[in-house]
Amino acid sequence: MTYDVVVIGAGAAGLMCALTAGYAGRRVLVVDHANKAGKKILMSGGGRCNFTHLASGPANFYSGNPSFCISALKRYRPEHFVELVERHGVEYVEKTPGQLFCADSSKEILRVLLTECGWAGVEVRLKTAVEGVERRGEGMRLATSLGPIDCGALVVATGGLSIPTMGATGFGYDIARQFDLAVTETRAALVPFTLTSQWKARAEALAGVSCEVAVTCHGKRYREPLLFTHRGLSGPAMLQISSVWQPGDTLSIDLLPWRDAFEALCRARREMPRRRLSTWLGEQLPKRLAQALVEWHDDDGVLAEYGNARLQAWAEALQAWRVKPAGTEGWRTAEVTMGGVDTRAISSKTFAVPSLPQLRFIGEVLDVTGELGGHNFQWAWASGVACGNAL
């Protein structure tokens, strides 16, 4: 079997690259070991795929080489993907500002990609294991469960390591290493935190409680909802900060990010001196959390009893709640992988390895990781299109 292009990985980036190259007249084959294409697309966004963020730009990405993503993101913007889904009649909603989700189901996004692949003449072979790849003159040869396949260009779109049960493997990294490309350290990101015994018990008692917070770590601050779970802390704020958190780090959580707590407590003491602290807290925060806070601090009096120093201590407890996670939930639940194939050895225009132009890497397998909110799919689309156009 001989193709112009073989793409390993029928995920978001691989399908987007394949259809782009197909429309450009290339004979394209996509192979994937999974029994279904786009499994992560299907499970994304709680089954409704947050397929882009209208304001997605380089500032929304982490990478050891931050300027690498600029070119592709500039050339294929969120509105291009919106135009594509609109052409296919996909209905969508803007949940939080800029974040676009399917109104109905993630299946719609996969339908768009597979339909376009069909129109572009792309062949997709599932349940196909790739046993190895080797350079063959100006092209590449793959050893697969279908037999040997030769191609002019091989695109590695095998994604990251999160959710191994969905088919994630480190195969893309192995290919990179085989051709002497560096792979930066990988770790689970956009992932909930686990807590140790005392804090775990406290979180467990509050499981299901959610409130808006601002969380800070390593100078990064995210203002989004926090969710207490049976094992620790989750919700968008925690998922976002997990991308910068390192084992041993302490998080600082502001439970009242929209106000100055000391000033508000002083005003409450002045205007409602007979009010109990827990009652006031219950007006600012979910009642279960307010009650838990006074229990943790073993302090609940009427506001008139509180001197400035005690109110200051409470303000600090509310605005700089310090929590040291035991760890994260890891690859089992992480949405993405931080790190990956080092982009310093990849062309930001074509996604080819300059010393071996028949080999290309796109999507999450690269050391480019988006924030929560549709940025990771935008990277998959943008890198896929940039590479597909250059094939």
Ligand SMILES: Cc1cc2nc3c(=O)[nH]c(=O)nc-3n(C[C@H](O)[C@H](O)[C@H](O)COP(=O)(O)OP(=O)(O)OC[C@H]3O[C@@H](n4cnc5c(N)ncnc54)[C@H](O)[C@@H]3O)c2cc1C
């Ligand atoms: C639960 C969850 C929810 C998410 N929600 C969102 C969201 O709403 N918005 C957002 O922007 N991002 C979201 N993400 C992240 C997003 O899904 C990924 O960043 C994106 O899918 C990466 O695309 P990709 O094509 O690079 O890799 P993938 O989509 O992971 O595709 C890689 C493909 O390669 C195949 N493959 C792997 N190894 C091999 C091998 N050895 N041989 C053959 N095939 C192989 C896999 O089977 C897979 O089909 C979510 C992720 C998860 C896990």
